[in-house]
Amino acid sequence: MKTQANILGYAETDDTVFAAMEPPKPRFFLILWICAMGCAALFSIWIYQVLVGMGVAGIDHPVGWGVYICNFVFWVGIAHSGTLISAILHLVRSNWRNAVSRSAEAMTVFAVMTAGLFPLMHLGRVWVLYYILPYPSQRQLWLNFISPLVWDVFAVSTYFTVSSIFFYVGMIPDLASIRDRYEVTLGPDDPRTKIYRILAMGWTGALSQWRFYSRGYLYFAAMATPLVVSVHSVVSWDFAVGILPGWHSTIFPPYFVAGAIHSGLAMVLTLSIPMRKILKLEKIITSFHLESLAKTMLVTTIIVAYAYVLEPLVAWYTGIIYEQQFFWWRATGWMAPVFWSLAVLNVLAPLLFFFRKIRRSIKALFIISILVNIGMWLERYFIVVGSTSHDFLPHNWGKYSISLVEVGITLGSFTFFFFIFLLFTRLLPTAPTSELKELLAEAHGDGSNVLPPVDRKGRISEARHRVLGIFSSPDKLMAGLKRFKGSGFERIEAYSPVKIGEMGRIMGMPHGPVRYWSLTGALLGCTGGFALAIGTAGVNDLIVGAKGPLSILPYCVIAFEGTVLLGAIFTLLGLIFHARLGRLNAIPEVYDRRFSRDRFGLLVACDEDEYQSVIDEMNELQAEEVRTFE
Numbered sequence: 001m002k003t004q005a006n007i008l009g010y011a012e013t014d015d016t017v018f019a020a021m022e023p024p025k026p027r028f029f030l031i032l033w034i035c036a037m038g039c040a041a042l043f044s045i046w047i048y049q050v051l052v053g054m055g056v057a058g059i060d061h062p063v064g065w066g067v068y069i070c071n072f073v074f075w076v077g078i079a080h081s082g083t084l085i086s087a088i089l090h091l092v093r094s095n096w097r098n099a100v101s102r103s104a105e106a107m108t109v110f111a112v113m114t115a116g117l118f119p120l121m122h123l124g125r126v127w128v129l130y131y132i133l134p135y136p137s138q139r140q141l142w143l144n145f146i147s148p149l150v151w152d153v154f155a156v157s158t159y160f161t162v163s164s165i166f167f168y169v170g171m172i173p174d175l176a177s178i179r180d181r182y183e184v185t186l187g188p189d190d191p192r193t194k195i196y197r198i199l200a201m202g203w204t205g206a207l208s209q210w211r212f213y214s215r216g217y218l219y220f221a222a223m224a225t226p227l228v229v230s231v232h233s234v235v236s237w238d239f240a241v242g243i244l245p246g247w248h249s250t251i252f253p254p255y256f257v258a259g260a261i262h263s264g265l266a267m268v269l270t271l272s273i274p275m276r277k278i279l280k281l282e283k284i285i286t287s288f289h290l291e292s293l294a295k296t297m298l299v300t301t302i303i304v305a306y307a308y309v310l311e312p313l314v315a316w317y318t319g320i321i322y323e324q325q326f327f328w329w330r331a332t333g334w335m336a337p338v339f340w341s342l343a344v345l346n347v348l349a350p351l352l353f354f355f356r357k358i359r360r361s362i363k364a365l366f367i368i369s370i371l372v373n374i375g376m377w378l379e380r381y382f383i384v385v386g387s388t389s390h391d392f393l394p395h396n397w398g399k400y401s402i403s404l405v406e407v408g409i410t411l412g413s414f415t416f417f418f419f420i421f422l423l424f425t426r427l428l429p430t431a432p433t434s435e436l437k438e439l440l441a442e443a444h445g446d447g448s449n450v451l452p453p454v455d456r457k458g459r460i461s462e463a464r465h466r467v468l469g470i471f472s473s474p475d476k477l478m479a480g481l482k483r484f485k486g487s488g489f490e491r492i493e494a495y496s497p498v499k500i501g502e503m504g505r506i507m508g509m510p511h512g513p514v515r516y517w518s519l520t521g522a523l524l525g526c527t528g529g530f531a532l533a534i535g536t537a538g539v540n541d542l543i544v545g546a547k548g549p550l551s552i553l554p555y556c557v558i559a560f561e562g563t564v565l566l567g568a569i570f571t572l573l574g575l576i577f578h579a580r581l582g583r584l585n586a587i588p589e590v591y592d593r594r595f596s597r598d599r600f601g602l603l604v605a606c607d608e609d610e611y612q613s614v615i616d617e618m619n620e621l622q623a624e625e626v627r628t629f630e
Helices: 010-021 028-051 069-077 078-090 096-115 117-123 126-132 148-183 191-200 207-240 251-276 286-320 323-333 336-353 362-389 402-427 433-444 474-486 500-505 513-542 552-579 607-618
Strands: 465-471 492-495 600-606 625-627
Touching: 010 148, 010 207, 010 402, 028 148, 028 402, 069 078, 069 096, 069 117, 069 251, 069 362, 069 402, 069 600, 078 096, 078 148, 078 207, 078 251, 096 117, 096 148, 096 251, 096 286, 096 433, 096 625, 117 126, 117 402, 148 191, 148 207, 148 433, 148 552, 191 500, 207 251, 207 362, 207 492, 207 500, 207 552, 251 286, 251 336, 251 362, 251 465, 286 323, 286 336, 286 362, 323 362, 336 362, 465 474, 465 607, 474 492, 474 500, 474 600, 474 607, 513 552, 600 607, 607 625
Parallel strands: none
Antiparallel strands: 465 600, 465 625, 492 600
16 A cells, blocks of 8 residues: 555655645634634633532532533543554554644644543532642641542643643654745744744754654653553543442453543544545545554454443353342443443444445545544443442432533533644644655665765864755765765764654764653652652541551552653653754754755765865765855
């Protein structure tokens, strides 16, 4: 099958992706206005609920958790596919992820933002939010770090922070390309040029920057990967640590994680299919990429189906009468329509992807993805409401009816999500052009069979001249690196719009010290997490059930989140420091704006007696243009 490397060149990739950022048509503003009105309705209804009270919501005895918690679990689940596609598939070197990774990362950040609204709504008196923040006060009231609800706060906030960093760092080379594009078309003083100049942080695509960037991005992916498992596992523990029938199950963590990825992949399809049509990205997001998403969904479908089969099996095998009667109630009671719809929407519908004709049909992919999204929301509703409305005692059973306030807020959350996503499609690149062009660089080769190095002994020091060669392909750049490095030149810099790992090996560069920043941050985060939890236990000094105040095992959750959070933050700081980012006015005079688009540069510093020979060798390497600098 053809991939991106077979379809577009370097410049065409930029033009296709960045064309979506051009001023949109009136229909875009109409859709954006509709979403904005939905957002206004969302916050208006929320204000109404705050003023009148939680009685306007449908939650009541015995159902204390309703649609708000369903939405929270649903949107956190939607966020998982971005990390799966961007982090996990990056670690396993799956190239098909490149076309959809940027939109999936954006979806992750925006979904977590949407999810974060619902605990606040469920809280009712939102102004007492500070009670769940760990800080010293004269009241001596600290968090209970044994509570899974506190784990949620740390897990979701960590996931949002790390995902946002991962999302932004991945865009830096593309932001530099947009900066250079606007400096040519709009001028350096245009407000848009200035904004993207700030966002690009002085990126030039130099070898000295790619060296640290590639390692830092790898560490981000490595740290984000366990968050896929940890975040929704922690969310599942909100239910699994309870003793209610249907909740108290060890299968919940893997079940929730698989379901989260399942719904997230479906949402990627739901967003990508119309986006590729509206923004004319058919050559970037091809049917091959959509089919790969469908194949990945087959894996999660099988895991979800296994969990559906295992639930009644566990209820039967344990012999616990409460679990058995609860299962029969779910299958025959007032929630039976939801119960039976889950297997149809979440398992039978996506199993159609086993048929090649189905998974290659754009319409079928879109329809099935919507069905899965509906099914996964109903699954969250089924889990949250089912157990609380039908627990151990018959006199405590009751029904739950969704109020109009909850319906309005739920629909408003979708408009809130789509509003932010629509802004993203027009303000930021919807596909990672640098990663797409990396496939082209790999296809060109590494220049190993072009122009072997010429022998020249001696190290060049105190060079007075600089010679810049501009090349049209990476193989010529690699050939030049090998030649000048083999000739004894040490002061060499290369510029490339894509990451080429072979360049660092040719130059004999080590991996760099960014990993030490990551390790330092991880150790500080782990130590700080344990210290915070243990210190809090010492302040509260609560002895429950004849047990001491310390519970090290639950504290591991806080320590893990601290490890990943500070590890990611320190990795970002190390990357900025060593790659010399953040210096907006430090772009060298030798930099050519085409280096972020489709040209490759080789800069060699030399002495007076080497000056002409370096120029001659640049011409011999078939440089399109040779420039000299004093």
